[in-house]
Amino acid sequence: MLRYLSLVILAFSCHALNADVVWPTPLDDFALGRNPESFLQPTASGNPTSGAFGDVRNNGYKFHEGIDIRPSKRDKRREALDDIYAALDGKIVCVNQHSGNSGYGKYVVMVHTNEDVQVYSLYAHLAEIDKAVGVGRSFKAGERLGKMGRSAGGYKIPKEQAHLHFEIGLMSSMSFNKWYYGSRKFKEKNRFGNYNGINLTGFDPLDFMYAARAGKVSSMAKYIQGLPTAFVVRVYTNTIPDFVKMYPNLVDNNGSDCGWDIHFTWYGLPQKFERIKNPDIKKRGSGEIEIVKYNPEEIKRKCRVMMVVNRKGQVFVKTTLVETIKKLFP
Numbered sequence: 499m500l501r502y503l504s505l506v507i508l509a510f511s512c513h514a515l516n517a518d519v520v521w522p523t524p525l526d527d528f529a530l531g532r533n534p535e536s537f538l539q540p541t542a543s544g545n546p547t548s549g550a551f552g553d554v555r556n557n558g559y560k561f562h563e564g565i566d567i568r569p570s571k572r573d574k575r576r577e578a579l580d581d582i583y584a585a586l587d588g589k590i591v592c593v594n595q596h597s598g599n600s601g602y603g604k605y606v607v608m609v610h611t612n613e614d615v616q617v618y619s620l621y622a623h624l625a626e627i628d629k630a631v632g633v634g635r636s637f638k639a640g641e642r643l644g645k646m647g648r649s650a651g652g653y654k655i656p657k658e659q660a661h662l663h664f665e666i667g668l669m670s671s672m673s674f675n676k677w678y679y680g681s682r683k684f685k686e687k688n689r690f691g692n693y694n695g696i697n698l699t700g701f702d703p704l705d706f707m708y709a710a711r712a713g714k715v716s717s718m719a720k721y722i723q724g725l726p727t728a729f730v731v732r733v734y735t736n737t738i739p740d741f742v743k744m745y746p747n748l749v750d751n752n753g754s755d756c757g758w759d760i761h762f763t764w765y766g767l768p769q770k771f772e773r774i775k776n777p778d779i780k781k782r783g784s785g786e787i788e789i790v791k792y793n794p795e796e797i798k799r800k801c802r803v804m805m806v807v808n809r810k811g812q813v814f815v816k817t818t819l820v821e822t823i824k825k826l827f828p
Contacts, residue, residue, distance in 0.1 A: 515718075517587045517612045518639045519710045522621065522664055523580045523646065525570040534704065539568035539661035549661070551702040552765065558800040561765060563700045564620070564665035569646055578625065578660035580646040584637040585619050585666070585703075586610040592693035593631055599689050602663065603649025606631060607693045614747045615668075615718040618698055622663035623649050667700030668722075668767065672740040676828035682821070697825070699767045701725060719747040728764035728796035729805055731815075731823065732774060732788050733757050734781045739826050742771050756782040759790060765802045766822050787823055789813045 521528050527537040538549030547554045549566040569578035592607035594600055602622035610617050625647025637643065646662050648655035655661075671677065674697040678688050688694055701722065706715070715721045734757040742749050742758075753759075753773025761770040789805055792813070797805060804819035 515613060515710065515715055517610075519707065520583060520585055520639045521707070522583050522585045522619075523567050523570065523662055525567060525580065528707065537567055539566040539659060542656075542659065551700070551704060553799055553801045556801075561801045563667075563695075563765075564622075564663050565703050566661040566663050568661055576657045578646040578648070580662070582621050582624060582643045582646055582662055583640050584608060584643055585664070586617075586639050587612055588619070588637060590631055590633050590635045590637065591618070592690055593627060593633060594690065595627060597649040598651045600651045600695075601653075602695060603651060603655075604644070604647070605663075606643050607698070608637070613718040615722060615745055617666055617718060618669060618693075620663075620665040620667075620695070620698065620700075622665075623647055623655060623661060625649060664703050665695075665698065665700040666703045666706055667698050668741075669744065670697050670699060670741065670768075670822075670825045671828055672744065673828045674825070677825045680828065681824045699765075701763070701767055717747075722748065722767070723761075723769050725763050725767070725769060726796050727761045727769060727793060729762055729792035730790050731760045731762060731819065732786075732790045733760065733823060733827070734774075734777070734784045734786045735827060736783055737827050739771075741768060741826055745771075753777075760823075760826070762804070762822075764796045764799055764804075766804060766818070768826065787815055787820065789815065 525537050534550065535546040538546055540546050541548040541555065551562060551565055554562050569580045571579045573579055588608040588610035590606060591609045594605050597603045604624040604627055605620060605622040606627060608619045610619065621643055624644045627644040628642055631643055646660060648660040669692060672692055674692045674694060675688060678684050709715050709721060748770050750770065750772040753775045754777045756777045757774050759772040759774055760768055762768060792805065802818065804816050806814050806816060
């Protein structure tokens with residue numbers, strides 16, 4: 499009954515989108531309007547905000563790209579019993595049945611193509627994945643994907659901290675391996691192709707859920723571009739990146755073909771690719787990267803630092819941003 503209570507409340511509140519959005523577990527605290535502290539699972543610190551999205555861990559120095567949802571029920575051994583549901587209509591694109599292969603443990607990735615911008619959702623640390631969940635299979639919002647757990651590669655999540663790690667976001671590139679093995683030269687095998695978590699940049703799932711429930715998400719593109727922009731990066735290049743091809747509704751092609759102005763959130767989510775309106779023609783084809791605009795309040799972070807401004811007002815691009823750009827232009 500709890501499952502259907504959650505689905506009904508959310509489904510009738512998300513009429514602005516083309517498809518229903520549902521809470522991915524049977525826990526009904528969100529649907530009933532309770533505070534996040536009641537449904538987010540904190541880390542061992544016990545701080546409720548550590549289960550939220552963003553710079554919420556290690557005193558702001560560690561980024562958490564998703565939300566952790568606590569179980570609503572447990573068995574006699576105190577293991578989580580909650581089912582996990584698809585948050586939106588979509589198709590399965592990645593299934594990891596082997597916990598040791600990833601820090602996400604057993605996890606599932608879905609792609610959702612019903613909106614003006616296709617997004618990906620990720621469901622991690624599962625105890626089990628349903629046999630029906632296979633790559634290429636379509637699932638409706640609210641259909642069961644598996645069972646909540648505490649699986650993780652390389653470490654054990656304590657029973658008391660069992661949870662669903664849930665993400666929603668965008669893919670950086672369809673040529674991810676070029677960056678993974680080329681620019682970064684990772685030695686560990688990429689078992690997940692383009693669906694490696696490093697290639698999926700999330701936005702705050704809880705903020706999205708709140709906005710969708712309130713009927714404020716008229717389109718996915720408007721929601722993403724409405725997030726606070728931290729800085730705009732100008733890249734002089736003749737390359738048309740995969741991101742532009744994948745997300746035409748996040749692109750403004752009115753401008754010079756000598757490069758792009760890329761609008762980013764503080765944590766590195768590309769919100770918009772815009773052809774340069776006032777280029778320095780001498781820099782055409784140079785590959786130069788420069789910050790053309792920034793929001794001082796949005797860049798005051800301890801983690802995911804991509805640019806800094808010194809006391810003289812000089813702007814410096816950090817390695818984190820350089821690698822983000824390389825991932826977009828592998």
